[in-house]
Amino acid sequence: MKKLSIALAVAALATAAQAFPDKPITIVVPFAAGGPTDKVARDFAEALRKPLNGATIVVENVGGAGGTLGANKVAKAAPDGHTLLLYHIGMATSPALYRNLPYKTLDDFEYLGMINDVPMTLIGRSTLPANSYAELVKWLEANKGKVNLANAGLGAASHLCGLLFQQGTKIDMQTVPYKGTAPAMTDLLGGQVDIMCDQTTNTTGQIESGKVKAFAVTTQKRLGTPALAKLPTLDEAGLKGFNLTIWHGLYAPKGTPKAVLDQLNAALRAALKDPEFIKRQEALGAVVVTDARLAPAEHKKFVAAEIDKLGVAIRAAGQYAD
Ligand code: ASP
Numbered sequence: 001m002k003k004l005s006i007a008l009a010v011a012a013l014a015t016a017a018q019a020f021p022d023k024p025i026t027i028v029v030p031f032a033a034g035g036p037t038d039k040v041a042r043d044f045a046e047a048l049r050k051p052l053n054g055a056t057i058v059v060e061n062v063g064g065a066g067g068t069l070g071a072n073k074v075a076k077a078a079p080d081g082h083t084l085l086l087y088h089i090g091m092a093t094s095p096a097l098y099r100n101l102p103y104k105t106l107d108d109f110e111y112l113g114m115i116n117d118v119p120m121t122l123i124g125r126s127t128l129p130a131n132s133y134a135e136l137v138k139w140l141e142a143n144k145g146k147v148n149l150a151n152a153g154l155g156a157a158s159h160l161c162g163l164l165f166q167q168g169t170k171i172d173m174q175t176v177p178y179k180g181t182a183p184a185m186t187d188l189l190g191g192q193v194d195i196m197c198d199q200t201t202n203t204t205g206q207i208e209s210g211k212v213k214a215f216a217v218t219t220q221k222r223l224g225t226p227a228l229a230k231l232p233t234l235d236e237a238g239l240k241g242f243n244l245t246i247w248h249g250l251y252a253p254k255g256t257p258k259a260v261l262d263q264l265n266a267a268l269r270a271a272l273k274d275p276e277f278i279k280r281q282e283a284l285g286a287v288v289v290t291d292a293r294l295a296p297a298e299h300k301k302f303v304a305a306e307i308d309k310l311g312v313a314i315r316a317a318g319q320y321a322d
Contacts, residue, residue, distance in 0.1 A: 025084065031063045119223055121207065122136075123198060123206070144171055148192075
């Protein structure tokens with residue numbers, strides 16, 4: 001009798017899992033199309049198809065407010081696994097930056113596992129009269145308060161990096177927010193803004209082709225990719241202790257059934273082992289996650305620790321929005 005009920009329970013679980021996905025899955029990217037997070041998401045969506053039995057996966061860009069608009073959309077979506085969020089470190093900076101965040105970061109999502117870690121680069125328009133980090137700082141000092149620093153809005157990685165950079169150099173700049181660093185990059189290429197911190201997934205090609213000037217990387221160690229290996233770290237260039245890497249993770253609305261969450265976590269783990277995905281990420285300077293943060297509980301623990309750690313720097317800067 002007991003054996004039979006276990007068999008029935010296993011069969012029921014299998015049916016629930018088989019029923020998913022029964023329509024296209026939407027991955028919400030909370031930034032503009034063509035930018036660094038969008039690029040990660042489109043490659044990841046491709047790798048995720050196979051382990052989800054060839055499911056249709058659509059990427060939807062919902063940019064604005066540093067990624068919090070897109071995150072809110074997923075927090076309020078039907079918890080059936082068909083609407084997911086691919087968001088980065090902004091998940092952990094926004095609780096300190098927004099007084100009225102319309103969702104609870106740790107309570108309103110199911111954590112599905114982390115995807116990658118991406119370094120950032122400090123770049124400038126090609127017409128900038130500086131060819132090294134030291135020359136850049138001199139130029140910034142001479143133009144205090146007038147320099148245009150682009151970012152993807154309060155809570156974006158580019159915002160956090162710019163904030164830490166201004167704190168470190170003690171040079172104030174005019175920040176210019178966009179819905180993502182894709183449109184910000186367009187304006188940097190056009191010379192409408194002066195400098196920006198952006199992820200290597202968006203800057204590697206532009207640096208390689210000489211369309212932007214690159215001054216430093218934000219990681220503690222120099223990077224290994226050919227285009228970026230010659231760049232100093234901000235730490236060695238003078239901002240002691242500067243160390244910033246942008247992580248991405250996958251999220252579902254709170255209340256998504258356990259069988260679906262398990263299936264999505266297994267699919268995420270399989271996607272991150274896809275050789276084509278790994279190759280594309282490595283070429284752009286990103287490192288695919290292979291550690292304990294692949295487990296939902298560890299992913300959530302990591303984000304909670306990041307909220308505490310980053311909150312200190314953000315509160316010290318006194319920045320917030322309603
Ligand atoms: N990840 C953002 C984007 O995709 C940029 C940022 O966070 O700075 O546009």
